Amino acid sequence: MTSPRLAFLFVTPALLFLAAVLGRPLLQAVVLSFQNVGVIGTTGSWVGFENYATILGNTAFWNAFGRSALWVFANAVVQTIMALGVALLLNQKFPGVRIARTWIILTWIVPTVVVVIIWRWLLSTSGGMINPLLIQLGVIDRPVGFFATREGAMATLVMINSWRWFPFTALMMLAGLTRIPGDLYEAARIDGAGAMKRFTRITWPLLQPTLLVLGIVGTLLSFNVFDVIWLVTAGGPSQATQTLPVLIYETAFKGYRLSEAATISVLTSILLMTFALLATRAMTASEEAR
Amino acid sequence: MKRTLPQSFVLYSGLVVVLLIIGLPFWWVITGSIKVPREIIARVPTMFPQSFTLQHFEKLFQSTDFPAYLVNSIGVALFSTVITVALALPAAYAFFRMRFPGRAALYRLILLAYAFPTIVVLIPIYGFFAKVGLIDTRTSLVIINVAFALPFSIWMMRSFLSTVPREIEEAAVIDGAPARVILLRIMAPLIAPGIASVAIFTFIASWTEYLFASVLIVSDARRTIPVGFAGIIGQYQIDWGLLLAGATAATIPVVILFAFVGRWFVSGLTEGAVK
Amino acid sequence: MKVGLLTIAGLTSILMSSAAFAEPVSLTLWHMEQPPHRVQRMQELLDEFNKAHPDVQVKQEPQSWGEIYAKAPAAFAAGTGPDMLFAIPDFTTVIKGIDAVVPVDDLAKDLDAKHGFVPATIAPYQYDGHTWAIPAYNMAISMWYRNSALKEAGIEVPKTWSEWKAAAEKLSKDGKYGVGLPANKQLYTDQTVYALMVNGGAADIYNEDGSISFDKPETVASFEAYGELQKLSPPDSTSWTWGEAEACFASASCGTILQFSVINTYETQAEADAADLGVAPVPHADGQSESGTISYSNAIMLTTKDEAKQAGAKVFLAWLMEPANYGRFLTMEPGLFLPVTNDGAEAESFWSDPIVTKYKSQVETMVANAKNGKLFGFTTGKVFPSIGAISGQNVIAESLQKMVVDGQSAADAVKFGQEKMSEIAGK
Numbered sequence: 001m002t003s004p005r006l007a008f009l010f011v012t013p014a015l016l017f018l019a020a021v022l023g024r025p026l027l028q029a030v031v032l033s034f035q036n037v038g039v040i041g042t043t044g045s046w047v048g049f050e051n052y053a054t055i056l057g058n059t060a061f062w063n064a065f066g067r068s069a070l071w072v073f074a075n076a077v078v079q080t081i082m083a084l085g086v087a088l089l090l091n092q093k094f095p096g097v098r099i100a101r102t103w104i105i106l107t108w109i110v111p112t113v114v115v116v117i118i119w120r121w122l123l124s125t126s127g128g129m130i131n132p133l134l135i136q137l138g139v140i141d142r143p144v145g146f147f148a149t150r151e152g153a154m155a156t157l158v159m160i161n162s163w164r165w166f167p168f169t170a171l172m173m174l175a176g177l178t179r180i181p182g183d184l185y186e187a188a189r190i191d192g193a194g195a196m197k198r199f200t201r202i203t204w205p206l207l208q209p210t211l212l213v214l215g216i217v218g219t220l221l222s223f224n225v226f227d228v229i230w231l232v233t234a235g236g237p238s239q240a241t242q243t244l245p246v247l248i249y250e251t252a253f254k255g256y257r258l259s260e261a262a263t264i265s266v267l268t269s270i271l272l273m274t275f276a277l278l279a280t281r282a283m284t285a286s287e288e289a290r
Numbered sequence: 291m292k293r294t295l296p297q298s299f300v301l302y303s304g305l306v307v308v309l310l311i312i313g314l315p316f317w318w319v320i321t322g323s324i325k326v327p328r329e330i331i332a333r334v335p336t337m338f339p340q341s342f343t344l345q346h347f348e349k350l351f352q353s354t355d356f357p358a359y360l361v362n363s364i365g366v367a368l369f370s371t372v373i374t375v376a377l378a379l380p381a382a383y384a385f386f387r388m389r390f391p392g393r394a395a396l397y398r399l400i401l402l403a404y405a406f407p408t409i410v411v412l413i414p415i416y417g418f419f420a421k422v423g424l425i426d427t428r429t430s431l432v433i434i435n436v437a438f439a440l441p442f443s444i445w446m447m448r449s450f451l452s453t454v455p456r457e458i459e460e461a462a463v464i465d466g467a468p469a470r471v472i473l474l475r476i477m478a479p480l481i482a483p484g485i486a487s488v489a490i491f492t493f494i495a496s497w498t499e500y501l502f503a504s505v506l507i508v509s510d511a512r513r514t515i516p517v518g519f520a521g522i523i524g525q526y527q528i529d530w531g532l533l534l535a536g537a538t539a540a541t542i543p544v545v546i547l548f549a550f551v552g553r554w555f556v557s558g559l560t561e562g563a564v565k
Numbered sequence: 566m567k568v569g570l571l572t573i574a575g576l577t578s579i580l581m582s583s584a585a586f587a588e589p590v591s592l593t594l595w596h597m598e599q600p601p602h603r604v605q606r607m608q609e610l611l612d613e614f615n616k617a618h619p620d621v622q623v624k625q626e627p628q629s630w631g632e633i634y635a636k637a638p639a640a641f642a643a644g645t646g647p648d649m650l651f652a653i654p655d656f657t658t659v660i661k662g663i664d665a666v667v668p669v670d671d672l673a674k675d676l677d678a679k680h681g682f683v684p685a686t687i688a689p690y691q692y693d694g695h696t697w698a699i700p701a702y703n704m705a706i707s708m709w710y711r712n713s714a715l716k717e718a719g720i721e722v723p724k725t726w727s728e729w730k731a732a733a734e735k736l737s738k739d740g741k742y743g744v745g746l747p748a749n750k751q752l753y754t755d756q757t758v759y760a761l762m763v764n765g766g767a768a769d770i771y772n773e774d775g776s777i778s779f780d781k782p783e784t785v786a787s788f789e790a791y792g793e794l795q796k797l798s799p800p801d802s803t804s805w806t807w808g809e810a811e812a813c814f815a816s817a818s819c820g821t822i823l824q825f826s827v828i829n830t831y832e833t834q835a836e837a838d839a840a841d842l843g844v845a846p847v848p849h850a851d852g853q854s855e856s857g858t859i860s861y862s863n864a865i866m867l868t869t870k871d872e873a874k875q876a877g878a879k880v881f882l883a884w885l886m887e888p889a890n891y892g893r894f895l896t897m898e899p900g901l902f903l904p905v906t907n908d909g910a911e912a913e914s915f916w917s918d919p920i921v922t923k924y925k926s927q928v929e930t931m932v933a934n935a936k937n938g939k940l941f942g943f944t945t946g947k948v949f950p951s952i953g954a955i956s957g958q959n960v961i962a963e964s965l966q967k968m969v970v971d972g973q974s975a976a977d978a979v980k981f982g983q984e985k986m987s988e989i990a991g992k
Contacts, residue, residue: 006469007388013379014440015396021437022403025414029406040413040635041642041663089304100305102552105490107312111498111516114537117523118319121530125799125813127331129318142740145800147749150970153804163311163427168491172446175483179453213449217442220404227500236750236963237803237970245407252409253635254957255989256659265410272405273398280398327834331812333740353601413639420643504632505639510604520629521599526704526825526901528808529600529833 032262051263061264063239064239064247064272068223071158071243074214075222078162083169088168088203091177101174105167112164116231119160123147150240153233157241161228169214176210177203212283216276223272244268294309316541323347323534330530346535350522356536358511360504360543363497366428366514370435370496371489374443377436378488382447383473397448400441408438412505419506426508434506435496443488450478450484497544515540583904590877591622592869595647597635599627606897621781621877623649634957635660635892641665641868645806648869650880654943655956662950666866668695670739672879676886681907685936686862689943698864699882702895702902704825705860705935706760710843722845724856726761726790729821729848733797736820743797745819747805747870748969754805754962756859757823759941762787763857764849768939770899770986775949777990780983786850788975792968802972823847825861828900828924844927846934860938862905888912900924903935951990960985 033051037044053060090101110118120129123146131143146156180202187200226245229235235242235250242250244264252261293301322330326341350356383388385397415434416425424430454477462472478485500516507513513521519536522529582981598607604627615622626647628636634656640652641663652660660666673687673696686700694903708723715722721730747754762768765787772778795802799813810826813819815835831842846856846878865879885894886906892914895902899920908934915921921928941961942952956960964982967973973981 007384007390007393010380010384010388010469010473011390011396014377014444015400018400018437018440020405021415021433022406022411024418026402026406026409028414029410037380039659039662040638085304086308088299089308092301094301094305102548104308104312105494105548106316106545109497109548110492110537110541111519113498113500113516113520113710114540117533118315118537120804121322121534122315122318122808123801123804124812125801125808126333126818127322127335127530128801128814129314129335129337132335143800146802147804148800148970156884163315167312168494171490172487175487179483209449209452213445217401217404218443220401221442224404225405226409234750234959235803236966237748238466238750238963238966240970244512245409248407248957249409252413254959255954256957257663257954258413262410265407268407269402270407273402276401277398310989328816331816331834333816333818349601353605396604412635416636418641420640420645425640425645449571469642505636508628508640508645512626520631521627522601523808525831526807527600527811527898528806530808530812530831531834 029262029265032259033266035259037258040252040258044259047259051260055260055267059245060239060242061267063245064242064244067154067241067245068245070154071225071241072219072223074154074158075161075165075225076219077223078158079166079218080171082162082166083173085178086170087173090174101171105171108163108167110164113231115160115164116228119163120232123156126256147233147237150237153237153240157229157232161222161225161230164228165222169218172214173207173208176207179221180204180206209283212279216279216283219279220272220276265273302458319534319537319541323531323538325531326447327529327531330534346529346531349529349532350535350539354518354522355510355513356515356518356539359513359515362428362512363515364543364547366431366435367496369432370439371438371492373432374439374492375485375489377479378440378443378447379485380473381440382444382451383477385444386448386451388469396408397444399562400444403438403441408501412501415502416420416505424505426512428507428512430506431496431499431514434502435492439488439492439495442491442550446488446491447481447484450481450487454480568922585768588873589620589622591624592649592871592877593630593647594623594625594649594651594865595633596625596633596651596865597628597630597633598651599629600898602862603627603897606893610885610890610894612990613890614881618880618884621880623877623881638663638665646868648867648871648874650866650868651701652698652864652866654864654948655953657690657864657866658948658950659954659957660866660868661697662953665868666697667868667870667875668697668787669699669704669879669882670696672882673699676883676906680886680888680909683905683910683936685860685938686864686905688946689862689940689948690864692946692948698866699886700862700864700905701885702907703860703862703914703935703938704901704903705858705938706756706823706825706847706932707844707858707931707934708821708847709814709824709827710821710845711721711817712841712843714817715843722843722846723821723848725851726764726794726852727851730790730793730797733794733820737797741818741820742799742813743820744794745802745810745813745822746791746795746798747810747824748795748798748803748962748965749805750959750962750966751806752959752962753807753810754965755941755956755959756861758787758791758961758965760823760847760859761791761941762941763859764853765790766850766853768857768941770941770955771945771947771952773945773947775947775951775990777983777986779986780979784979784982785975788965788968788979790850791965792952792975795969803966805866826901828920828927829898832900832923833918839923839927842927843923844930846930846937855937856934856935857939858934859940860935861900861940862938887982889914891915892918896921900931903928903932949990951986954989955986958985958989960989 035044036047092200122130125143134140147153184202224245229241233241237248248261248264252258320337323346324342325339326343329341419430420426462476503514504517519540522532522536570714607625611623687705690696690698720732720735723732736743746757767782767783767787772780810822811830814822814827814831847858849856867875888908891909892912895915896918899918960982964978967981968975968978
């Protein structure tokens with residue numbers, strides 16, 4: 001229907017931009033992974049696959065991989081539930097719905113550094129509100145340390161991260177929801193379908209394209225979340241929150257083993273790309289099925 | 291379409307919960323920023339301020355260049371947003387509708403931008419930008435923000451394009467309209483929600499970006515809000531009042547901005563042409 | 566067109582010739598004193614210096630400790646690095662590792678002869694036959710408390726670990742905590758744990774040959790003592806940095822804490838009664854007789870290969886260390902930054918600061934404590950490159966978390982630290 005030349009005209013500006021800015025650094029990272037560079041700015045020599053052998057035989061890598069998987073999964077579950085709930089609420093008609101739809105994104109516009117400081121203060125026992133609030137609600141009977149246990153630290157970080165991100169997910173879902181034609185629901189109602197049935201038969205399937213893109217890109221984005229974790233626990237306590245990005249940062253900038261960090265990154269991206277490819281295949285399949 | 295009583299109950303209690311989850315931390319921060327220092331760190335915190343002071347804001351504006359950070363942040367975020375939309379829209383359309391060799395592969399390949407942890411490309415990018423003289427410029431931040439927003443934007447817009455009824459587009463093609471016109475006059479308005487969501491995403495991502503802004507920018511006058519905010523956190527001492535004032539000051543401007551354009555964004559997002 | 570070219574050529578030659586006459590050197594200084602009031606004070610000093618020295622112009626570009634470990638090497642590699650750069654000892658080893666720092670042996674000697682460096686402040690920068698930076702200010706950890714609180718509980722200022730523990734138990738009541746010690750994987754925890762190690766006879770973490778000597782009975786005993794005290798700390802102390810500890814002390818939730826200084830916070834966020842604020846040396850092990858501490862000597866490195874710039878930077882550093890200027894530099898953070906020279910310790914410009922005047926006795930104690938300061942990895946006169954990574958990855962703090970969070974025994978936690986440090990040193 002259109003000529004490839006025109007298509008290239010459409011597509012090349014964006015691709016050239018990406019290649020110019022990110023292509024080279026990505027290649028450089030791959031090159032680094034086959035060398036033995038320590039501190040940034042020094043040079044190294046070629047070592048072949050040595051780094052890969054080291055990393056793949058390193059329990060720290062596999063542990064961090066497991067924690068990353070847990071991090072992505074927990075964030076996905078928490079955020080999807082919160083966001084879907086909010087999106088369904090905001091898709092209703094009630095007085096002030098426009099205001100609610102506008103201001104739902106409030107937590108998302110706060111820079112991460114600010115989010116981190118706010119929560120550090122709120123969760124602390126010096127002036128923090130969360131402990132007293134929970135005591136008043138009767139959930140706990142004396143102040144607790146949210147980062148005092150491995151599980152607690154991970155759970156608290158997931159909550160902080162989700163608090164910041166769920167409005168974005170919710171808004172994207174809402175955009176998907178509003179594109180579902182209203183007469184579909186009317187028709188279903190006339191057929192006598194209940195709320196649950198309408199959700200599973202209409203809402204959920206028609207939300208799929210949006211959810212899939214969100215699921216794929218969201219997974220990648222949330223996998224790479226680094227600052228929230230680093231600024232609150234730095235991967236602690238006792239490595240409980242050391243996900244792959246944290247491990248990479250620590251290896252490169254705190255352990256001064258840049259090449260090893262690059263190797264972990266390459267392995268990580270192979271993993272992520274495999275996931276993305278499998279997921280897109282599923283997406284294309286479901287698109288074509290319809 | 292009337293709601294039953296239980297339905298109303300679920301709706302409104304849900305809204306109250308959401309309001310509390312989002313609103314309470316903001317309430318604490320904003321009220322905290324006008325409390326005297328002793329009240330901020332009190333062992334038994336106060337829900338409503340017992341004291342009032344503007345000393346934290348005075349200190350903030352006297353000793354830092356917050357207004358400059360603000361201008362930088364808004365400038366960087368706006369340029370990033372416009373450029374991203376301008377690049378992503380045609381690319382998404384090409385990926386969606388046009389046939390060209392390598393289409394599927396390229397479409398997936400751009401996701402590589404997110405598959406690589408950003409911290410790893412930081413150092414090579416620094417070296418590259420230093421070579422072309424972009425270190426310590428706001429342009430460098432725009433470039434970075436666009437690069438990281440593009441893949442998502444292209445994906446998101448393509449998913450919106452895929453919901454446009456094919457008949458509308460075909461009618462235009464039969465009329466003999468060139469692709470550029472189809473895209474701008476027919477498709478773009480139809481996927482307004484997609485454009486709005488991409489714009490919001492890019493704007494906020496640029497507004498909150500910290501890592502690159504902290505490394506690529508060297509001088510104080512070119513800092514963005516997140517980096518400027520991080521600067522008032524002392525290494526060995528923390529002035530919580532100043533931080534809360536900073537947090538408030540970092541949030542309020544976007545809130546004001548959003549009060550003006552938010553409605554437009556959100557209606558673009560949720561009231562697209564498909565009904 | 567031609568006229569334009571000629572004009573440009575003419576302008577260039579004028580500019581170049583005037584440059585040849587004046588030869589002003591412009592220097593860029595990167596420091597990590599980012600809080601606004603410190604930047605302000607620095608600017609006042611720079612303005613004064615630049616006015617008095619038209620041939621040397623120094624400008625500051627404040628950075629943050631969070632990014633500098635990545636940013637500085639990247640900047641040097643790209644040729645956009647500063648001419649002078651602030652440092653702490655482990656950071657210097659990193660910058661030295663990429664060959665970006667030049668020795669300052671002669672200047673250090675001159676300044677020492679003139680102002681007398683406190684040995685503990687310059688020692689961490691002297692190794693491999695050179696002096697790698699000029700000490701700028703010192704910080705040392707002390708124990709902070711309230712006189713009134715101790716009096717009310719009927720206890721003396723603790724001098725030993727067991728006295729400290731007994732005091733902390735007495736002070737723990739009505740929801741207050743007798744002691745606030747962090748257990749975060751962060752530099753602050755490295756510092757407080759090491760402060761106890763110094764006082765338990767475990768100051769050296771390296772052997773002469775560069776192998777690790779972390780795992781020894783003294784370290785285990787220090788960890789045990791720390792663990793006992795940590796149990797009496799607030800539950801959120803596993804995520805503390807300096808700020809939370811200070812807030813805990815300022816709000817009177819914590820009876821005793823280990824900190825470089827709480828004066829500023831106490832003055833602005835607490836009751837600000839100078840007479841009630843107590844400071845003492847970090848308590849020592851029961852078997853020891855005197856207290857030591859951890860001290861961080863912050864210094865300024867010369868990071869330009871250009872000789873004219875080096876000469877200019879030396880003029881600036883010598884000017885900064887003049888007692889008349891030096892005290893004002895230190896009091897950019899009054900009551901936190903301590904003098905590194907004997908002259909500085911007596912400088913009128915230091916003691917006349919209002920905060921320092923108000924808390925004179927506390928500052929005097931801090932200065933005295935700082936003289937016995939040590940820093941892990943810089944205690945034997947030999948410095949091994951692996952200290953950068955051991956310090957950077959907070960191995961000491963991480964080992965402590967094995968005990969505090971995972972419930973391992975002190976011996977196992979220390980053994981973990983030994984293994985991790987050895988692994989780093991072996992690379």
